[in-house]
Amino acid sequence: MSEQWWRGAAIYQVYVRSFADGNGDGTGDLAGLRARLPHIAELGVDAIWLNPWYPSPMADSGYDVSDYRDIEPAFGTLAEAEKFIEEAHALGLRVIIDIVPNHCSDAHRWFAEAVAAGPGSPQRDKFWFRPASQRPPNDWQSRFGGPAWSRVPDGEWYLHLYSPEQPDLNWRNAEVRAEFEDVLRFWFDRGVDGFRIDVADGLVKDPLLPDVHGRTEGQLPFSDMDGVHEIYRDWRRIADSYQDPRVFVGEMWLPDPERFARYLRPDELHSAFNFDFLACPWRADRLRAVINSTMDAHALVGAPATWVLSNHDVTRHVTRYGRADTSFEFADRQQGAPTDPVLGLRRARAAALLTMALPGGVYVYQGEELGLPEVEDLPDEVRQDPVFARTQGRDPGRDGCRVPIPWGGTQPPYEFGTSARTWLPQPGNWSGLTVAAQVGDSESVLSLYRGALALRRALPALGDGSLRWLDSAAGVLAFTRDETFTCVVNLSEASIALPAHEEVLLTSGALREGQLPPDTTAWLRTA
Template identity: 55%
Template sequence: MSQHILPADPTSTGQGPKSDEWWRSAVVYQVYPRSFADSNGDGIGDLPGITAKLPYLRDLGIDAVWLSPFYPSPQADGGYDVADYRDVHPMYGTLTDAERLIGTAHDLGLRVFIDIVPNHTSDEHPWFQQALAAGPGSPERARYWFVDSDGGPPNNWPSEFGGPAWTQVPDGQWYLHLFDRKQPDLNWENPEVREMFLDTLRFWLDRGVDGFRIDVAHHLIKADGLPDFEGDWDDYVAGCLPTNTAPFADQDRVHEIYRDWRALLDSYPGERAMVAEAWVTPHERLAAYVRSDEFQQAFNFDFLRAAWDATDLRAQIAATLDANSAVGAPTTWVLSNHDVIRHATRLVRANPATAPWVLEAGEPTPDYATGLRRARAATTLMLALPGSAYLYQGEELGLPEVIDLPAHIRQDPAFVRADGQLLGRDGCRVPLPWEKHEVAFGFSPADKSWLPQPEVFGELAVDQQIGQPDSTLELYRTLLRVRRERELGSGALSLVDLGDDIVAVDVATSIGTTLVVVNLGDADWPIPADARVLVATCPDVSDRLPTDHAVWMA
């Protein structure tokens, strides 16, 4: 391609390959076990169901699978309230099923990540039950945050799910829960807590898992004295304040925990890895989690919550790559997961600046056609960016957020604690459609699923898209194939100025240069006559790229 479409001095954001470590450029697919595939007809997904579908994931073109929690749990928060970290909930199967899944994945060339939830346990975990029985001042209570306080909660900390982060027990003490009251926070100042989790990591590493996704990795350490939060909560949630201004988040001493964990992982063969779920700002503070002796990856949530705006997207790409390059780490890109509104809906909301996990009751249903175009374009951009990338189950089908679930079947504690004013996260967790004309769209052999599937899911089922050149599923397969062929995950990126409403990046690898263009403007963008189109989100693209579409060119 001739250089006339490039600026004389493109803004480089560096990032060439540092080594051949697999996790630097891996594409990881998140499975929410409850909603992926049900093998026994109870309407709930399970581990044997996942194992049976692993060939589908291999053929999609991913490198690894991340499983959300499948541990014994009362399911007060979708399994993120763990009662036993070293076993499998009976509704998901058995420990033998988990070992079989790991072995089958490895046979297919896939690695396996599992979720670790270290900030809190379930209130039904034996430790918490022992703490309640033992009483104030006991070693059992010292594993959690039990505090004496007269006249109300010990401080003003809020729960992420609404209301105060403290609950009082009958003997008068209060315990801390940054999430639901059934998820008491562990006290990471206690050596017993630290040793228990090292033992848990060993338990699963010995069973062959390749790595861990660490839930709310930034919350473990609390500031000395548990002082009040002095900032504005709305500004904090919007990411306008440094995360460590909250005394319950991103405290510097949290990093000593992950250095210990990294040393443990490095003692095992096979390049075991960790990814941090850390909603941390600014970029420099997030980059601290991926220093060479801590996490290998940390989700780039600033990119996830960027508006559908060219200036915002360019700024997030440049800032995150620069911050991570300073510590020699890849950036980990993501657009959807089990906690946020699916990006096929989120990117066309009436107020795109609203937090991506907040869906207000009564919010109008966004236009699906526009949302799908933007989602496909956003993914096409993401999968070209150097670093690793995470996909959330069903996004490869173009699934929208299910907004109109009846109140009586919603299960997310965020919905309950907000008295229904916020719809919660159930809408991105509706079970997947596999076959249009089967009961439960092929999710279950019985005609039921734990959340109801809308009729549109039938049209979006796997069997309706596979082999269809213009389908979203085939777009993902093509993107992942070309990404691998052109080594885009380990490329060196430069931002290219092609106009205010265009996001354009140049990715250079040993294969050559790939120009990626996303059109966010109102007018078509003219494709250069000498360009060779590798992948495009619009069918039969030739000389013009319409709005809300993206293209890779050589």
């Protein structure tokens, strides 16, 4: 690929705990990942993004990092990580890893030193400590539920926008900035090709720590503050200093497309996740509006869009698309809402071809290529997401999209590993969804993804670039990428005739008497 490979890349997300277990303890690890690398390579993607693999007490599935320069022992060793990078590169796969700069673990050396050093110490200035008092310093709430402030033994308060085990770092502190710049170099020097930045909008806080009075939207004093851009300009200079320039992808849930695009200016981040598209309901008018607003915002700064349907934080889209309300929002995951699995899968297949036809990059979350649904009936006692605990079960949390994926066999653990018990239990009815069950089936979801990704790599029209909308009936999306390629998505309730074409390249479902059925996508060669 070109030096700007990321502009049109297909990237596969690996949630390490749930990908493959190599040592038989029921938890995914680097040994399992390395053994299953051929699956990712054969899928036809360009890169792998790994969720955090650092040492962690796992209060938030690894997003509570205790050491940014090592590997979680349950996953393996630093030497194994270096071997994995080497093996991935040998298969033509680039490697992106998570970095978690907004907060660390309360088990991190810095936080232990800060607690021991006492009020007013330089060690505490690396975090957001405030004097002891009867009430928290302000009304900020944790995104996992409850207050965003907890106390240390001497009575001082510290800020944690997530769980109490994840104290927020103070990015006004020069040592914090220097530390993370060194962490970037540590992994870049080991061959990592880029970083996905967790909570990329949240690093800088208003030092006055004003109350928000319950507001969750608009300009908030802990999100999207202007000072964050200076940090990413510094990071970009580090990434660009390597002979093979490294890349950044930001995770920001921001309501304003233009403020979102500011992170993608030429001297800041290379790309960012497009969550408006992920959360959009399965409606032609809404999807077209989101695609247009996304393309317009990215055009302002000359950046490529990225398209994603699922990840480790959201309800899997096979389940979402089978519901009466097909949108997604954190405030209501619609846990237990009726879902039609056949309809959901048909729409998920159509959505996959839509995303892969759009200009820019595309992300595939592990198990998506198998058509895995959300696991909504996990027993309370096995749930591990802190969201579930901190909301007293009102929010089921994110465990349902993190269940270990099935590789083969007819019952759990489906060749995930040798242990009969996996860290989250797998459903007993997944035998038809395993890789082994799908690999020889031309109609399977896996075959659809392999075929689409192969075409996406082979056709010059796909990947980075632009699109032109075609006139189409209500409930239909139709666009060309160039004079040779057209994508048609039928979201209406009736079959439609295909536009003029030379060849049907791929469809998400069978045509009916030459027409495109509802909830089906077609890729057409037009010249």
